[in-house]
Amino acid sequence: xxxxxxxxxxxxxxxxxxxxxxxxxxxxxxxxxxxxxxxxxxxxxxxxxxxxxxxxxxxxxxxxxxxxxxxxxxxxxxxxxxxxxxxxxxxxxxxxxxxxxxxxxxxxxxxxxxxxxxxxxxxxxxxxxxxxxxxxxxxxxxxxxxxxxxxxxxxxxxxxxxxxxxxxxxxxxxxxxxxxxxxxxxxxxxxxxxxxxxxxxxxxxxxxxxxxxxxxxxxxxxxxxxxxxxxxxxxxxxxxxxxxxxxxxxxxxxxxxxxxxxxxxxxxxxxxxx
Ligand code: PAF
Numbered sequence: 001x002x003x004x005x006x007x008x009x010x011x012x013x014x015x016x017x018x019x020x021x022x023x024x025x026x027x028x029x030x031x032x033x034x035x036x037x038x039x040x041x042x043x044x045x046x047x048x049x050x051x052x053x054x055x056x057x058x059x060x061x062x063x064x065x066x067x068x069x070x071x072x073x074x075x076x077x078x079x080x081x082x083x084x085x086x087x088x089x090x091x092x093x094x095x096x097x098x099x100x101x102x103x104x105x106x107x108x109x110x111x112x113x114x115x116x117x118x119x120x121x122x123x124x125x126x127x128x129x130x131x132x133x134x135x136x137x138x139x140x141x142x143x144x145x146x147x148x149x150x151x152x153x154x155x156x157x158x159x160x161x162x163x164x165x166x167x168x169x170x171x172x173x174x175x176x177x178x179x180x181x182x183x184x185x186x187x188x189x190x191x192x193x194x195x196x197x198x199x200x201x202x203x204x205x206x207x208x209x210x211x212x213x214x215x216x217x218x219x220x221x222x223x224x225x226x227x228x229x230x231x232x233x234x235x236x237x238x239x240x241x242x243x244x245x246x247x248x249x250x251x252x253x254x255x256x257x258x259x260x261x262x263x264x265x266x267x268x269x270x271x272x273x274x
Pocket of ligand 1: 024026052126128129147150
């Protein structure tokens with residue numbers, strides 16, 4: 001496996017390949033990321049993982065400064081997974097000047113749910129993903145469905161800009177108790193880690209109620225929020241939305257339930273397709 005820090009070296013290394021399959025990450029890798037690499041491997045003639053903690057997608061009060069940078073351990077895991085190239089650029093390499101061209105996803109998608117609570121997040125994500133897909137000459141890129149709204153933003157961006165790239169979404173990997181794998185789980189204390197399962201249980205209960213025939217979504221959402229609050233969480237949202245565009249559903253729509261909530265100081269998100 002080759003570890004590359006510069007665009008020049010990346011370009012020369014990629015010149016002999018026709019179909020890079022790319023897994024963009026911010027590092028601090030866990031089994032969920034490694035599953036993305038395994039999925040990417042058969043989809044291209046070279047597998048590239050990118051590791052870059054993207055300042056543009058963090059709010060001023062968020063964890064950019066403290067986000068764990070664990071390059072050595074990440075590379076060991078990627079090597080073991082059969083990744084061919086790791087592209088881990090510095091900020092200077094990727095943003096040599098202030099990024100003044102930005103990709104602004106449409107407000108109806110980017111200003112709801114995560115975008116409501118993390119203003120500017122999807123502009124930061126879309127902008128860096130556009131840059132990373134371009135730098136790595138991606139023909140396929142693999143993302144986790146845990147970031148459901150992010151995946152939707154990326155799919156629509158690639159479609160509207162006619163980028164010749166297949167976007168593949170992979171099911172969320174979960175711990176045995178159901179907690180969705182996330183780098184931010186590392187922030188949880190031992191007690192919080194045990195309590196954290198409540199988020200996926202809440203979504204499961206909501207999904208089961210909908211499958212069982214209840215369609216009073218607002219009431220179900222309020223019940224789910226109350227359940228989390230009662231257990232000491234600070235929920236941002238628990239909602240049932242239309243899978244196609246994350247808008248409020250009409251009867252017969254295929255649904256996804258999504259949640260974001262803070263446990264202590266750690267903000268977790270999760271979702272389930274119903
Ligand atoms: O999902 C992530 O880890 C990040 O948002 C991504 C897609 C790598 C962009 O920085």
